[in-house]
Amino acid sequence: xxxxxxxxxxxxxxxxxxxxxxxxxxxxxxxxxxxxxxxxxxxxxxxxxxxxxxxxxxxxxxxxxxxxxxxxxxxxxxxxxxxxxxxxxxxxxxxxxxxxxxxxxxxxxx
Amino acid sequence: xxxxxxxxxxxxxxxxxxxxxxxxxxxxxxxxxxxxxxxxxxxxxxxxxxxxxxxxxxxxxxxxxxxxxxxxxxxxxxxxxxxxxxxxxxxxxxxxxxxxxxxxxxxxxxxxxxxxxxxxxxxxxxxxxxxxxxxxxxxxxxxxxxxxxxxxxxxxxxxxxxxxxxxxxxxxxxxxxxxxxxxxxxxxxxxxxxxxxxxxxxxxxxxxxxxxxxxxxxxxxxxxxxxxxxxxxxxxxxxxxxxxxxxxxxxxxxxxxxxxxxxxxxxxxxxxxxxxxxxxxxxxxxxxxxxxxxxxxxxxxxxxxxxxxxxxxxxxxxxxxxxxxxxxxxxxxxxxxxxxxxxxxxxxxxxxxxxxxxxxxxxxxxxx
Numbered sequence: 001x002x003x004x005x006x007x008x009x010x011x012x013x014x015x016x017x018x019x020x021x022x023x024x025x026x027x028x029x030x031x032x033x034x035x036x037x038x039x040x041x042x043x044x045x046x047x048x049x050x051x052x053x054x055x056x057x058x059x060x061x062x063x064x065x066x067x068x069x070x071x072x073x074x075x076x077x078x079x080x081x082x083x084x085x086x087x088x089x090x091x092x093x094x095x096x097x098x099x100x101x102x103x104x105x106x107x108x109x110x
Numbered sequence: 111x112x113x114x115x116x117x118x119x120x121x122x123x124x125x126x127x128x129x130x131x132x133x134x135x136x137x138x139x140x141x142x143x144x145x146x147x148x149x150x151x152x153x154x155x156x157x158x159x160x161x162x163x164x165x166x167x168x169x170x171x172x173x174x175x176x177x178x179x180x181x182x183x184x185x186x187x188x189x190x191x192x193x194x195x196x197x198x199x200x201x202x203x204x205x206x207x208x209x210x211x212x213x214x215x216x217x218x219x220x221x222x223x224x225x226x227x228x229x230x231x232x233x234x235x236x237x238x239x240x241x242x243x244x245x246x247x248x249x250x251x252x253x254x255x256x257x258x259x260x261x262x263x264x265x266x267x268x269x270x271x272x273x274x275x276x277x278x279x280x281x282x283x284x285x286x287x288x289x290x291x292x293x294x295x296x297x298x299x300x301x302x303x304x305x306x307x308x309x310x311x312x313x314x315x316x317x318x319x320x321x322x323x324x325x326x327x328x329x330x331x332x333x334x335x336x337x338x339x340x341x342x343x344x345x346x347x348x349x350x351x352x353x354x355x356x357x358x359x360x361x362x363x364x365x366x367x368x369x370x371x372x373x374x375x376x377x378x379x380x381x382x383x384x385x386x387x388x389x390x391x392x393x394x395x396x397x398x399x400x401x402x403x404x405x406x407x408x409x410x411x412x413x414x415x416x417x418x419x420x421x422x423x424x425x426x427x428x429x430x431x432x433x434x435x436x437x438x439x440x441x442x443x444x445x446x447x448x449x450x451x452x453x454x455x456x457x458x459x460x461x462x463x464x465x466x467x468x469x470x471x472x473x474x475x476x477x478x
Binding site: 013014015016017018019022023024026027054055056057058059060062088 | 279281282283285286302303305307309310312313316317416417420
């Protein structure tokens with residue numbers, strides 16, 4: 001099984017913020033497009049290590065991870081592939097909530 | 111002296127001579143005076159402008175409507191003078207006694223916009239060494255307002271502990287630098303979620319505040335003040351943070367969402383008169399409450415709009431933290447220990463949106 005570990009702090013930014021590219025250099029859309037999507041498409045397991053990074057706001061997290069569902073990756077596939085490592089227990093809970101909410105919305109729109 | 115009559119010189123009397131001398135001298139003095147007056151009048155008409163002195167209120171506090179309205183009145187007076195005439199404005203800070211981040215931020219942000227639009231027409235008068243003068247200098251506004259840097263050098267601890275940021279983006283690096291300053295240089299425990307909350311506030315400004323706004327592009331920004339007080343022994347410290355923008359306001363944004371159906375208010379609740387889409391205190395209250403306390407619906411949340419609810423959750427999770435949001439005709443205040451807050455109507459429409467956090471801080475736990 002190929003596993004890719006992405007360190008949010010060292011590979012991307014220790015202070016991620018904002019949703020879209022115009023919000024700043026380290027936005028959720030940038031993290032998703034430059035790191036998450038390529039990793040999920042090419043690896044069986046992706047671990048996002050959030051140690052050393054600030055706890056990001058909802059705009060960043062929702063766009064980065066909820067945006068994966070909007071990009072066509074299903075919630076079930078993300079549950080198989082995506083894992084988190086963080087000193088904060090709430091990080092993973094929040095992210096899965098955004099993924100789940102977007103999955104519900106996407107299903108309702110079909 | 112001799113005078114001529116019939117071509118022959120005649121000697122005149124001394125008294126006549128003195129009288130003639132006095133006449134010549136007074137005529138000369140009149141000429142000189144007239145020339146000076148003409149020169150002075152020319153200078154006046156070319157460069158001298160009338161100056162209106164406007165007194166800044168003694169308390170710069172934004173949490174209470176009455177004190178906040180006084181600050182807004184000052185801003186309105188300054189704007190009216192600048193728009194209606196060529197007069198200059200001098201703001202008199204000599205009566206200022208109490209300064210809190212929200213009040214100072216409201217005044218300074220508004221002044222920065224006005225000074226940019228009307229350069230060299232607004233100045234400030236601060237007593238030497240005054241708190242107001244030191245703060246203006248500390249934030250880099252001394253030269254903009256003509257305050258002498260040498261007479262307003264930041265010296266007091268209560269001044270140096272203030273921080274000021276302004277920008278247009280989500281501000282991740284700036285906020286991190288600000289919080290790291292407190293984390294490394296102070297003995298207080300800074301809440302972990304604070305970075306998320308603050309950057310979310312700045313992102314909200316970017317996404318919502320200036321949409322459909324007629325504010326010129328160079329003024330479409332946010333302003334942030336932070337003031338820290340060190341905890342001492344059993345006494346808690348505090349961190350006050352204020353974020354302000356001069357955008358359209360939360361009720362305006364929510365009203366548009368109401369019209370498009372993106373937001374639905376619960377019509378079953380008693381709201382008094384039928385809801386209309388025009389401005390009004392009651393509707394603004396409902397819209398601000400909805401924006402901050404948006405509950406989950408059975409259809410699922412839209413993927414945006416989580417920022418304000420998460421700010422509220424953050425404050426309710428702290429011991430005695432407070433959150434104030436002022437926008438449109440409404441003010442939202444979080445209540446200690448309760449997840450839901452209180453919303454009040456305010457008579458005078460508030461320009462833009464002001465977010466204020468008041469966070470008690472305890473000492474960092476000492477390492478074993």
